[in-house]
Amino acid sequence: MAAGGGGTGGSAGMFAGLGLSGAEEEVYLLLLTVPGGSAAWLGARCGLPPGRVPAALEALAAQGLVERPATGGGAWSAVPPDVALEELVLRREVELRRARGRITELTRAYRRSRPGAEAGELVEVISGRDSIADLWRTLQLGVRERLRVLDKPPYVRRSDPETELAVLRRGVTMHVVYESRALLDPDRLAEIRTLARAGEQARVLPELPLKLALVDDRCALLPVSAGSELQSVLLVRPSSLLDALVGLFELYWSHALRLPAPGGAEAGPEDHRHRQLLTLLAAGLTDESIARQMGVSARTVQRWVRELMDRFGARTRFQAGIQAARADLL
Incomplete structure (x- = not known):
């Protein structure tokens, strides 16, 4: 029986994120279970089409996952995974850091091509209810460590608890100060309790001055105006303005009352x-x-x-x- 399961060689496996094809992963996993084997023997055990095993072995050798035989037609052997795979992971992490480093440069190029770019790169105006809702969802999905929100009705669109629950499941710290009006809606109150059970830290104040979302220490989202209809928002990037908005949030957070955590099954x-x-x-x-x-x-x-x-x-x-x-x- 093939170690990779079925000899398909084309489906993504557990190491697809490291750049291994299905055939390469299958051959490597088989070699981990035996002292070594020739290309012909491995091909028979994996059930891969002719020519796939030699190509997979060459690719694995180029990535340092297998050792070539001392003589032609000899046995290939696997490099221990705690050595070979760890090195591959580190290489991928370096590549990802380089890619992340390019994001700032690409973002600048993007902003320079947009209308109003001459006004500066620190603040961007986003208009339209759908565009605002899509941006907010993108920011939530991209948060890395901490999300801080001043939550004030009315809302652009019905809230999406599943997105927020997914953020909490990733271990993101979420601090939210709710204006008391948000708790008047029984459905919204039920959502808030669900999020609190999942780990959101929630507080409440009778009134908030504005809506505000702080994504890590990378950006802030707030309305252009304080009107009831949210038609345009400001996306604020690292600057003294962003620092001031962080200070504003912390001030209101410190004065807000904690919402009671929902009682568990043991609560009477x-x-x-x-x-x-x-x-x-x-x-x-x-x-x-x-x-x-x-x-x-x-x-x-x-x-x-x-x-x-x-x-x-x-x-x-x-x-x-x-x-x-x-x-x-x-």
Whole structure:
């Protein structure tokens, strides 16, 4: 039975990212399991078409993965993978770094060819709702370490939780400050809770001055104007302006209240109720609005709020929220 599986030799395998063809990978994997073998013997074991094995062996030898036989027709042998593959990986990493280094140069050439390039390279204007939404998705998919967002309705397009969940699964740190209006929509609130369970760190303020997204320390995205209709955005690249926007985010982040993390399976009904109530209180909702969200009467909400205030010895709802934050409930 062929080590590569079936002798197809054309499909991408586990080492396709290192530039190995299916045939090359199949031959190399087979050689890893035996002390050595001739080209004819390997061809019979792999089931590859005539001529494919010698070509694969030559390609593997050129990449340092196999050693040639001492005599013609002799046995080929595999170079240990911890040596050969590690060197191949390092070579690929060098190539990728070189390619990444070219991105800045290519981006400059791209911007110089666009209308308004004479205005400078630090800020670019993107117009049109579809273009803005596509750019935002591209920035999310390209984030490497950290994404920081001031989230303020209205939205250009319905949010895409799957994209954000994929970002979190990659280990990206995500800090989001939500304006309280975002929590008034039950569907949006459910999405926020899903993201919080996946690792998003969320906080809330009654009001935010603008929408803002900071992608690593590479760029920022914010509206051209503060109007309700988002028609144009600014893409800000590394500059003193970007530094100022980072400072703005950190200021609002430091003043925002943490949203309660959704309770796990071990959380009881009372814990879940308290967390939901604290979330809606932090959003600035009235007792009547909270009652509609939680499916109870306004009188019941008032009783629950009073219980929280008594629990923390608070004289006002705001004090109860502060005490809850200190108790790590928010």
